[in-house]
Amino acid sequence: MIYIKLIWESIRFALQALKSNLTRTILSLLGVTVGIFAIIAVFTLVDSLEKNIKSSFSFLGSNVVTVNRFQFVGGPDYPWWKYFRRPYNNYGEYVFLRDKLRNAEAVTFSASANTTVQAGSNSYKGSNLTGVVFTYKDVYDIELESGRFFTELEINASRNVALIGQKIANTLYPGRDPIGKEIKIKGNKFVVIGLFEEEGEGLFEIASKDEAIMIPYGSFTKLYYVGRNGIEPSIAVKGKDADVGLIALENELIGLLRAKRGLKPTEEDNFSLNKSEFIMNTIGSIFDVISAAGWVIGGFSILVGGFGIANIMFVSVKERTNIIGIQKSLGAKNYFILFQFLFEAVFLSLIGGIAGILIVYAITFIQLGTLELVLSFKNVVLGIGISSAIGVVSGIVPATLAARLDPVEAIRSA
Structure with missing residues (x-):
């Protein structure tokens, strides 16, 4: 029951923080929104491209080995002249x-x-x-x-x-x-x-x-x-x-x-023995590189967003120091104060993350010729998971400082 109360109060305090200084909050959350958008957009594009390309090679069959003169996959030293004489x-x-x-x-x-x-x-x-x-x-x-x-x-x-x-x-x-x-x-x-x-x-x-x-x-x-x-x-x-x-x-x-x-x-x-897995693995390795680039690009934006949320939480702790002192004087435990601010940071980060996911979802409706963009459930869960993690990392320090405040000193700061 106490956890439900904590979550409800965290949502209420988060909404109050949004309303009290809407411009500051939106600008701070923008980094998380852009970061989640960048990562999930890249993953959605990569997954859709990979699925489309692999379906184009479905004619090769699965669990099939073909006997040919030429090797399907080659590098810069591909000896085509040797294969040609076979x-x-x-x-x-x-x-x-x-x-x-x-x-x-x-x-x-x-x-x-x-x-x-x-x-x-x-x-x-x-x-x-x-x-x-x-x-x-x-x-x-x-x-x-x-x-x-x-x-x-x-x-x-x-x-x-x-x-x-x-x-x-x-x-x-x-x-x-x-x-x-x-x-x-x-x-x-x-x-x-x-x-x-x-x-x-x-x-x-x-x-x-x-x-x-x-x-x-x-x-x-x-x-x-x-x-x-x-x-x-x-x-x-x-x-x-x-x-x-x-x-x-x-x-x-x-x-x-x-x-x-x-x-x-x-x-x-x-002769050469070719498997469809050769091509699929090559395609997969190419898209792994693109995915890594998406992590790097989105990671910088998320880092900025994390600092923004941490800034909001430090300001929130400062503005509510007197309230924290009153709560602790009335018997509130340190973990109650800690979870209160930590849940608030996670909730704020989730707002930014969900906004980024919604933007990606809206983009999937854009017609791109033969390429069909699909936002998978896996990527939605990934975006929410990253947002939650950013909220925890960004809010843990401000929440810890709030939990360790002396109730007497906190009340006097009013």
């Missing part, structure tokens, strides 16, 4: 790995090229055409709004059937259901059997399903010569959940691929 993956290697791998959930094979698709007088340029095998759906998530995925028979017989994205469907067949309709790719007719779910535009327009066409791999090889003109086939392997870090899968892949390609023990690998 051999392309081939369908035989896919079959070999599919039959031999024991630490994999599934293995798939695919190749992509940019193309133009037509239907009557309508056409769509720049679509991403991918030829896939039947196991593609076992490695990557295929979300369809309507229609179905390929049957194994359609894949094996290289039938001219296709899955298309929303943008392509809206361009070729505006206002109509594309399922069962024909499209043309390099003069060859394909029947649409499925429509991908709409993804929308991301921060980076990479491999969006809205502009994608998927056909059987055998049909793809009739249109393009795989292994030339930048058309590089990819082998993707989905690991098991029990294989943390996919270490066992990577080791098995390396051993099988080296054996399949006839590499001697002294020869280095002529």
Whole structure:
């Protein structure tokens, strides 16, 4: 009960302090408001950017290792000339790995090229055409709004059937259901059997399903010569959940691929194993630096705000010295006086912090194109926590001085 009374009296005294000298209080709290705004705004921007960028790379899949000639992540000494001379993956290697791998959930094979698709007088340029095998759906998530995925028979017989994205469907067949309709790719007719779910535009327009066409791999090889003109086939392997870090899968892949390609023990690998985590970790490390910069920028503002609140509390102790003396003469304990001023400092700091959070929340309503700003609950709690901590640090010294006042001397100071 006493704590409720302390909190209530602290709120009352804090409100009185705000009303007695509103201009001074607002100016003092401005530092906390700006500091919390700077930190939470940076964290909100970082979280939103990181989420948007990572969603743009969702096509890489999770728990997936891909076999390529090139390494996804490189530094200033990236040996692209060495990777360029490496051999392309081939369908035989896919079959070999599919039959031999024991630490994999599934293995798939695919190749992509940019193309133009037509239907009557309508056409769509720049679509991403991918030829896939039947196991593609076992490695990557295929979300369809309507229609179905390929049957194994359609894949094996290289039938001219296709899955298309929303943008392509809206361009070729505006206002109509594309399922069962024909499209043309390099003069060859394909029947649409499925429509991908709409993804929308991301921060980076990479491999969006809205502009994608998927056909059987055998049909793809009739249109393009795989292994030339930048058309590089990819082998993707989905690991098991029990294989943390996919270490066992990577080791098995390396051993099988080296054996399949006839590499001697002294020869280095002529392939690269890439994981989506490589890119995600690189993105995360970049945003960690940005977050640290946000802490530094906001930290100076919060420091100024902390001094402002400490100044308010020292003035408040000075103005209420006589009241403190009367309270202590009537039996008030030191901790009662201490908590009274400490709660007041925390309450004042929270006002500044909540104001900063509200400003960030208001900014999230601003339209920034494809970037959607979201103020997470975690950042709200962080802002309130920092504000409370600043209040405690700023108010502890004035509150301690008030608690240690001699009641006789305090009453005489009136």
